[in-house]
Amino acid sequence: MEKDxxxxxxxxxxxxxxxxxxxxxxxxxxxxLVIALSMFGVGLGCEIYQYQIGMGVxxxxxxxxxxxxxxxxxxxxxxxxxxxxxxxxxxLMHADWRKPIYRFAEAMTTFSLMTAGLFVMVHLGRLWQxxxxxxxxxxxxxxxxxxxxxxxxxxxxxTYLSSSVIFLFIGMIPDLAICRDHLHPGWRKSLxxxxxxxxxxxxxxxxxxxxxxxxxxxxLIPLAVSVHSIVASDFAMSQQPGWHVTxxxxxxxxxxxxxxxxxxITLFVILRYVFKFEEYMTLPILKKIVRLTFAIAMVWTYLNxxxxxxxxxxxxxxxxxxLIQKATGIYAPFWWMMNFCGSVVPFVMMIKRLQxxxxxxxxxxxxxxxxxxxERWMIVSPTFSHGYYPYLWxxxxxxxxxxxGIVFGSFGWFTLLFMGFCKLFPxxxxxxxxxxxxxxxxxxxxxxxxxxxxxxxxAEKGAH
Amino acid sequence: MSVSNMLENWSKFRHMHPVDDKPHEEYKxxxxxxxxxxxxxxxxxxxxxxxxxxxxVGKQKFDAGQQMHWMRIERYxxxxxxxxxxxxxxxxxxxxxxxxxxPCETVCPVGATNHTADGLNSQVYNxxxxxxxxSANCPFKVRYFNWYDYPTTDNxxxxxxxxxxxxxxxxxxxxVMEKCTFCVQRLERAKNNARTEGRLVHDGEVxxxxxxxxxxxxxxxxxxxxxxxxxxxKWAHQQVELAAKDVQAKDxxxxxxxxRGYRIFEELRAxxxxxxxxxxxxxxx
Numbered sequence: 001m002e003k004d005x006x007x008x009x010x011x012x013x014x015x016x017x018x019x020x021x022x023x024x025x026x027x028x029x030x031x032x033l034v035i036a037l038s039m040f041g042v043g044l045g046c047e048i049y050q051y052q053i054g055m056g057v058x059x060x061x062x063x064x065x066x067x068x069x070x071x072x073x074x075x076x077x078x079x080x081x082x083x084x085x086x087x088x089x090x091x092l093m094h095a096d097w098r099k100p101i102y103r104f105a106e107a108m109t110t111f112s113l114m115t116a117g118l119f120v121m122v123h124l125g126r127l128w129q130x131x132x133x134x135x136x137x138x139x140x141x142x143x144x145x146x147x148x149x150x151x152x153x154x155x156x157x158x159t160y161l162s163s164s165v166i167f168l169f170i171g172m173i174p175d176l177a178i179c180r181d182h183l184h185p186g187w188r189k190s191l192x193x194x195x196x197x198x199x200x201x202x203x204x205x206x207x208x209x210x211x212x213x214x215x216x217x218x219x220l221i222p223l224a225v226s227v228h229s230i231v232a233s234d235f236a237m238s239q240q241p242g243w244h245v246t247x248x249x250x251x252x253x254x255x256x257x258x259x260x261x262x263x264x265i266t267l268f269v270i271l272r273y274v275f276k277f278e279e280y281m282t283l284p285i286l287k288k289i290v291r292l293t294f295a296i297a298m299v300w301t302y303l304n305x306x307x308x309x310x311x312x313x314x315x316x317x318x319x320x321x322x323l324i325q326k327a328t329g330i331y332a333p334f335w336w337m338m339n340f341c342g343s344v345v346p347f348v349m350m351i352k353r354l355q356x357x358x359x360x361x362x363x364x365x366x367x368x369x370x371x372x373x374x375e376r377w378m379i380v381s382p383t384f385s386h387g388y389y390p391y392l393w394x395x396x397x398x399x400x401x402x403x404x405g406i407v408f409g410s411f412g413w414f415t416l417l418f419m420g421f422c423k424l425f426p427x428x429x430x431x432x433x434x435x436x437x438x439x440x441x442x443x444x445x446x447x448x449x450x451x452x453x454x455x456x457x458x459a460e461k462g463a464h
Numbered sequence: 465m466s467v468s469n470m471l472e473n474w475s476k477f478r479h480m481h482p483v484d485d486k487p488h489e490e491y492k493x494x495x496x497x498x499x500x501x502x503x504x505x506x507x508x509x510x511x512x513x514x515x516x517x518x519x520x521v522g523k524q525k526f527d528a529g530q531q532m533h534w535m536r537i538e539r540y541x542x543x544x545x546x547x548x549x550x551x552x553x554x555x556x557x558x559x560x561x562x563x564x565x566x567p568c569e570t571v572c573p574v575g576a577t578n579h580t581a582d583g584l585n586s587q588v589y590n591x592x593x594x595x596x597x598x599s600a601n602c603p604f605k606v607r608y609f610n611w612y613d614y615p616t617t618d619n620x621x622x623x624x625x626x627x628x629x630x631x632x633x634x635x636x637x638x639x640v641m642e643k644c645t646f647c648v649q650r651l652e653r654a655k656n657n658a659r660t661e662g663r664l665v666h667d668g669e670v671x672x673x674x675x676x677x678x679x680x681x682x683x684x685x686x687x688x689x690x691x692x693x694x695x696x697x698k699w700a701h702q703q704v705e706l707a708a709k710d711v712q713a714k715d716x717x718x719x720x721x722x723x724r725g726y727r728i729f730e731e732l733r734a735x736x737x738x739x740x741x742x743x744x745x746x747x748x749x
Binding site: 053054055056059060061062063064065066123124125126127129130132133141142143144145147148149150151154234237238239240384387388389390391392395397 | 467469525528529530531538540556558567570571572573574575591592593594595596597599600601603604605607608609610611612613638639640641729732734
């Protein structure tokens with residue numbers, strides 16, 4: 001078995017490498033930033049246009065009231081889940097290979113949640129009144145409707161977002177102190193000074209830090225599961241054929257972990273190159289995430305099959321008709337592509353030789369996420385075009401460029417936030433990588449000593 | 465809706481089961497539409513446009529499915545092999561069913577759509593933030609969204625035409641959901657008049673715009689609580705009552721039956737307030 005990380009990396013080199021990522025990334029970084037900025041510009045332009053003229057410019061209509069916005073919203077919420085999987089669940093399970101990569105996964109969680117939040121806003125007809133959905137005290141005693149899954153959604157997302165920001169920040173404190181101590185005076189140094197909260201690395205600080213980190217991790221795990229279950233409730237709690245499916249919450253959570261893991265692979269490849277992290281984001285670690293992704297892909301495939309089977313055998317004519325429409329109607333190419341990307345493409349990950357092949361894994365991870373985006377679209381739209389009411393059947397409203405533009409722009413917005421974060425904050429956890437290196441070198445010494453002891457024992461036996 | 469108000473007056477806002485509960489005190493507005501009488505002339509729809517200040521969106525937006533007809537006449541062509549001029553069709557006037565257990569009400573995040581004490585499914589335009597969840601969960605798809613700012617859009621109401629808008633009805637702006645109200649402005653006026661005179665609204669005293677315009681009197685509207693009202697008598701033709709004690713099936717009677725009444729998607733348990741009476745005659749053409 002290859003090593004996840006080289007035991008002989010010196011601690012000063014770890015500091016140096018990570019701090020360098022804050023100052024001198026490869027030129028590709030700036031290229032990505034400019035592309036992301038222009039993509040975001042396109043999305044912003046479309047949103048301003050839609051805000052001014054009305055939702056009609058998105059070409060939504062009576063049965064098709066949600067379109068790509070809600071589909072992409074679920075996509076981004078889903079992507080946020082694997083950050084928590086890596087940083088909290090694997091933390092509790094003491095899987096130390098997560099250490100070099102969990103920081104950026106956690107950042108991915110935060111920023112994809114922020115992107116998802118945008119879609120909640122973008123799809124509102126009266127964006128300027130969004131605060132009606134917040135239970136704030138007012139003299140009129142008008143409250144939001146606590147029966148609505150959409151309200152649970154807003155609350156779950158807000159809780160998850162704020163908790164994951166706290167988790168990301170807490171986990172970063174020792175590293176921020178390293179940045180504070182090593183960087184030249186300037187605005188960055190003042191920023192790190194404030195954010196590191198006077199960290200000095202005393203025993204007491206470390207003990208409190210560990211406890212806090214563990215507590216927040218434990219708090220975050222049920223949140224991660226509940227937030228996507230609640231997003232699933234938006235559909236499962238409704239009465240519509242194709243949505244009213246009991247297995248939706250686990251199906252959504254599996255889909256979320258799936259697309260999140262695929263996104264981690266994508267970002268892993270990009271960061272490894274852009275910030276010169278080859279020493280830390282090693283191929284054996286890539287192999288481990290790839291295997292994890294493959295396992296989750298199979299769980300998703302199973303739950304997908306469960307959904308089809310439960311609809312098929314339920315003899316609920318309306319739901320069955322929606323399923324048939326998905327497979328044969330105008331959405332058929334996308335639906336089959338979703339099944340192909342989600343259930344067939346991951347088998348590439350079974351091939352051992354390709355598990356560490358960076359270009360192949362990059363392409364596969366993009367395809368998986370394409371599949372997962374299509375999955376969300378195929379959940380939302382076909383039900384609208386073939387719902388209960390026959391008069392509105394086969395209403396096929398193709399999204400306009402405004403809708404596509406906003407979806408496109410959201411990727412720019414996410415990349416902008418994410419790359420900005422990686423440039424401003426250490427995207428590899430320095431203190432945990434040091435721990436990992438230290439533990440590995442201890443383990444190595446231990447084995448060497450055991451070998452030596454065994455050799456002496458053998459020698460003694462031989463003497464008798 | 466304050467919490468204490470909601471808890472104390474729960475039955476006013478939500479009915480667990482509209483048949484088992486004693487749902488309504490003085491009024492329960494309901495409608496019956498006789499499909500045997502409907503000729504599909506669209507007069508109801510036109511009257512609704514005039515009464516409720518519905519924007520006329522134009523051909524292009526109509527083609528895009530963004531029309532605002534609260535009352536729509538659905539046309540289902542007969543499938544008996546005949547070509548158009550001879551081909552028959554069935555008509556279905558479709559409007560908000562004012563469900564007693566409305567799927568739209570529970571999902572609205574801000575509580576913009578509620579149940580009134582007289583059995584209407586109300587829509588509060590000022591409260592609506594336009595999430596469109598109500599429409600997504602409506603089995604009949606009879607909720608219409610303001611995709612554009614129609615009052616300021618050209619050709620919806622040319623300048624001189626704004627004088628013909630009904631002053632009793634709000635003109636809705638961009639980004640809110642709207643739907644049939646059972647002409648709530650007329651109901652309120654009738655109730656106020658009756659209250660001033662210390663009585664209840666008489667049967668037939670208040671008409672909805674669609675009912676008033678219907679040349680064949682296919683639409684009956686009134687107070688279901690009053691057992692002698694026309695609408696209550698039409699409702700008595702319902703084939704299946706949901707409360708087990710009142711099950712009546714038309715197949716049980718010999719020599720035909722006058723049990724023509726049914727509510728659309730009865731099995732979804734939304735308890736609509738509109739009763740349709742089956743058509744028994746041959747095709748319209």
